[in-house]
Amino acid sequence: MPEKIVITTWIDKDHVEQIRAVSPSVEVIYEPDLLLRPRFPGDHGAEMPNTPLSEEHERRWFALLKQATILFDIDRRYAERLPELAPNVRWIQSTSSGIGPSINQRRYPQRMPRTIITTASGVHAIPLAEFAAMSMLLHSRRGLHMMKEQASKRWKRFSGTDLSERTVLIIGLGSVGSEVARISKALRMRVLGIRRDPNLSTGDSIIESVSRLDSLHRLLPQAEFLVLAAPQTTETEQLIGKSELQMLPKGAVLINLARGALVDELALIDSLQSGHIGGAYLDVFSTEPLPISSPLWSLPNVLVNAHSASTSDRENSRIVELFCTNLTRFLNGKTLLNILDPEKGY
Numbered sequence: 001m002p003e004k005i006v007i008t009t010w011i012d013k014d015h016v017e018q019i020r021a022v023s024p025s026v027e028v029i030y031e032p033d034l035l036l037r038p039r040f041p042g043d044h045g046a047e048m049p050n051t052p053l054s055e056e057h058e059r060r061w062f063a064l065l066k067q068a069t070i071l072f073d074i075d076r077r078y079a080e081r082l083p084e085l086a087p088n089v090r091w092i093q094s095t096s097s098g099i100g101p102s103i104n105q106r107r108y109p110q111r112m113p114r115t116i117i118t119t120a121s122g123v124h125a126i127p128l129a130e131f132a133a134m135s136m137l138l139h140s141r142r143g144l145h146m147m148k149e150q151a152s153k154r155w156k157r158f159s160g161t162d163l164s165e166r167t168v169l170i171i172g173l174g175s176v177g178s179e180v181a182r183i184s185k186a187l188r189m190r191v192l193g194i195r196r197d198p199n200l201s202t203g204d205s206i207i208e209s210v211s212r213l214d215s216l217h218r219l220l221p222q223a224e225f226l227v228l229a230a231p232q233t234t235e236t237e238q239l240i241g242k243s244e245l246q247m248l249p250k251g252a253v254l255i256n257l258a259r260g261a262l263v264d265e266l267a268l269i270d271s272l273q274s275g276h277i278g279g280a281y282l283d284v285f286s287t288e289p290l291p292i293s294s295p296l297w298s299l300p301n302v303l304v305n306a307h308s309a310s311t312s313d314r315e316n317s318r319i320v321e322l323f324c325t326n327l328t329r330f331l332n333g334k335t336l337l338n339i340l341d342p343e344k345g346y
Helices: 013-020 055-067 100-105 125-140 143-151 175-186 213-222 242-247 265-274 315-331
Strands: 004-007 027-029 070-072 091-093 116-118 167-171 190-194 209-211 225-228 252-256 277-282 302-304
Touching (some): 004 013, 013 027, 070 315, 125 252, 125 277, 167 175, 167 213, 175 190, 213 242, 265 277
Parallel strands (some): 004 070, 070 091, 167 190, 167 225, 190 209, 225 252
């Protein structure tokens, strides 16, 4: 029996053919009329309305899922029912990197014990790191102030500061954090890092020191810029609270590329309003979409981004390339890249 791949998210036809070209022994099923249409390049439907399929289309879709031995992504519309709808699946390739919490919440490891789940770790490193660099440059050169002055048609000179020799502390030195470190070093910044295993190599010559998480309180007073790039786990939830924010030097900047759960959002708002934290550049929030009642929308030293920093027009190309690499490994009986460890959460 050939492997049957069902693609559950919208990708270009060229990408479908790229997957088919991996092996003639694999059947690739792509039925775009049964999928949610993307709103923008790289959209995989995380916040799309749960538009139900017609009865006829749902029957077709369920029949395809039942045949599948490999899934390219998880259909958000039927994520809760996936273990029952796709009982023959042996491998799922996610288009997301941070799927650990949702996978554990739905108890996939217990309900699909023979299914390997791989993440998209590494796919989003470049766009996320560029968002961090943009945020640091915006803050140091007072970009938010510039935009307000332009909107008011006001010509008034002012000064900013340089990033050179400023200290950035990066929590999480996986693919994203390592790319943030590389760009920060190129901007002549002093780079400090925290990771679970400080002995694991990341090309650490660009990082002055790599420490464990238990060194956080020692390092926070040095961090003029704090970049969160760690996965959400029981160890990192609410990692940055009121006391940690107070340990940062006055005027420090928080950049969150990870998950909103890593930060005590109310404490952050208080610290921003008091002026102790100089700015926050946020791609993720404790509740998404961010409620319109949140003060974060209107604070002058905050940039709100709708969890889109990881998304670029090249995202699907990178994900399909990863999938094809993993598909070759799967067919040859080799260990897959980016296997999710449910206990670690990533």
